[in-house]
Amino acid sequence: MKDIIILGGGLSGISTAYFLQHMEWVRSITIIEKESKTGGLCRTIQKGKYHYDIGPHILFSKDKEMLALMLEVLEEKNDLKRSNQIYYKGHHIQYPFENDLSKLPPEELQYCIHTFNHNPYENYTAENMIQFFLKTFGEGITNTYLRPYNEKIWKYDPVFMNTSMVERIPKPTQEEIRRSAAGETLEGYLHQLYFHYPAQGGIESVVRGLEKRLDKEKCHIKTENTVTKIEKNRTGYSIKTKGGLCYTGDMLISTIPVQELTFVYPKANETIQKRVVDLKYNSIAIAFVKTPYDLCGNHFAFMVPDKNIIFHRISKMDFLGEAYHFENEATYMVEVTYRENDYIASMDDKELFSQIQKGLCEIGFAKSPADVEQIDLTRYEYAYVIYDLNHTKNMSVIRDFYKNEGIILNGRFGNFEYWNMDKILRENLELSLKLNNKYKGV
Ligand SMILES: Cc1cc2nc3c(=O)[nH]c(=O)nc-3n(C[C@H](O)[C@H](O)[C@H](O)COP(=O)(O)OP(=O)(O)OC[C@H]3O[C@@H](n4cnc5c(N)ncnc54)[C@H](O)[C@@H]3O)c2cc1C
Numbered sequence: 095m096k097d098i099i100i101l102g103g104g105l106s107g108i109s110t111a112y113f114l115q116h117m118e119w120v121r122s123i124t125i126i127e128k129e130s131k132t133g134g135l136c137r138t139i140q141k142g143k144y145h146y147d148i149g150p151h152i153l154f155s156k157d158k159e160m161l162a163l164m165l166e167v168l169e170e171k172n173d174l175k176r177s178n179q180i181y182y183k184g185h186h187i188q189y190p191f192e193n194d195l196s197k198l199p200p201e202e203l204q205y206c207i208h209t210f211n212h213n214p215y216e217n218y219t220a221e222n223m224i225q226f227f228l229k230t231f232g233e234g235i236t237n238t239y240l241r242p243y244n245e246k247i248w249k250y251d252p253v254f255m256n257t258s259m260v261e262r263i264p265k266p267t268q269e270e271i272r273r274s275a276a277g278e279t280l281e282g283y284l285h286q287l288y289f290h291y292p293a294q295g296g297i298e299s300v301v302r303g304l305e306k307r308l309d310k311e312k313c314h315i316k317t318e319n320t321v322t323k324i325e326k327n328r329t330g331y332s333i334k335t336k337g338g339l340c341y342t343g344d345m346l347i348s349t350i351p352v353q354e355l356t357f358v359y360p361k362a363n364e365t366i367q368k369r370v371v372d373l374k375y376n377s378i379a380i381a382f383v384k385t386p387y388d389l390c391g392n393h394f395a396f397m398v399p400d401k402n403i404i405f406h407r408i409s410k411m412d413f414l415g416e417a418y419h420f421e422n423e424a425t426y427m428v429e430v431t432y433r434e435n436d437y438i439a440s441m442d443d444k445e446l447f448s449q450i451q452k453g454l455c456e457i458g459f460a461k462s463p464a465d466v467e468q469i470d471l472t473r474y475e476y477a478y479v480i481y482d483l484n485h486t487k488n489m490s491v492i493r494d495f496y497k498n499e500g501i502i503l504n505g506r507f508g509n510f511e512y513w514n515m516d517k518i519l520r521e522n523l524e525l526s527l528k529l530n531n532k533y534k535g536v
Pocket residue numbers: 101102103104105106107126127128129132133134135136148149150151152153154319320321322349350351354378476477478504505506507508513514515516518
């Protein structure tokens with residue numbers, strides 16, 4: 095029988111416990127979480143009557159089994175159809191960009207069609223993200239939208255990013271580009287055209303739904319417990335947390351960012367420390383704001399490639415359902431990414447908010463900065479994994495090290511992969527089946 099310790103109570107921690115709890119060789123599961131509630135990036139913040147996520151989290155997946163699980167644990171869901179736009183120099187282009195080219199100003203339209211039809215990069219093997227865009231979409235679509243938007247969201251030059259994030263993006267046909275340029279708006283990226291969202295309580299309802307199904311006798315959640323030191327001994331692991339508590343177990347699964355794990359694991363040698371420090375990620379500031387009128391229309395998300403506007407995406411909460419809609423006002427979630435030591439990281443919140451007000455006026459969502467009221471503004475350190483050119487090598491060395499230590503890495507930042515909720519569940523289901531094969535009957 096095993097006593098399992100899971101570090102981190104985000105979706106990974108909770109779902110790993112959910113999948114493992116009924117296995118006969120599992121005696122106990124203890125989840126150690128530093129925040130006052132579980133959920134991690136899938137937490138929903140409540141401010142008075144408002145609920146909002148850490149970035150708009152929508153439920154969609156090609157993985158029907160995992161999507162069904164997320165929906166099954168919800169009390170009630172809303173079924174929605176995407177209506178996203180790209181803001182380009184005052185023009186609203188339906189997302190995905192390449193499917194609505196006729197909304198571009200004439201010069202950019204010609205540039206995009208011409209360089210798609212006569213593409214000198216078409217036959218290269220793409221070795222980085224920009225090469226992939228040039229090869230797949232041509233120079234016009236790349237330079238008009240894909241390059242500036244990606245530079246803005248990642249805060250990292252996509253020339254130094256590999257193709258992991260983009261290689262599944264379908265290449266439009268000449269026929270599609272011709273129709274899109276001629277005025278037809280085509281639907282693209284069909285796997286996320288329809289999506290779901292909890293009817294109440296925001297995305298955290300998925301985590302709460304899973305948590306409710308945990309066996310209280312077997313699973314113990316310890317919140318407000320930051321892991322400060324991990325020791326490995328002959329029989330297993332001992333975990334010390336801030337406040338002087340100590341937990342022991344004979345199996346350790348870590349879903350906390352691999353950097354945080356390495357900082358508290360003294361056996362991680364200099365080589366591992368260096369690899370971990372070389373991993374690239376960005377952080378995010380989430381501003382939740384309201385205006386006394388709605389100038390956005392019946393749309394959900396707006397992508398903003400313009401670098402003079404501080405945010406890369408803005409989402410109208412009303413779109414998600416009745417519980418998120420309030421009379422005589424529109425509420426928006428505004429996302430601003432940044433990286434350690436860049437100009438946004440060092441900007442204070444007052445300046446950041448004033449830039450957001452300015453940006454909302456510029457895209458026509460507010461008539462004056464004074465009309466934009468801040469409900470909340472919070473920064474989160476770990477937002478997106480950046481697949482820089484060293485990512486694969488760094489993670490392979492780090493994974494080997496922890497495998498030798500018997501520590502199982504798991505989760506978005508635990509494994510350092512760009513995983514959405516469906517993938518997190520799939521990985522955790524696979525992990526629990528693998529462990530079951532190894533330990534059942536032992
Ligand atoms: C802006 C944004 C938008 C997104 N949109 C979507 C979407 O639309 N659809 C979708 O499917 N997915 C989306 N995702 C992805 C989704 O949020 C993640 O896949 C998921 O939340 C990852 O869960 P996790 O448990 O692996 O990691 P996390 O949620 O990061 O959990 C890690 C946990 O470890 C805890 N922890 C950290 N350090 C310590 C420590 N020292 N001691 C104890 N505990 C610690 C943290 O507090 C946290 O609770 C989005 C993510 C972001 C950032």
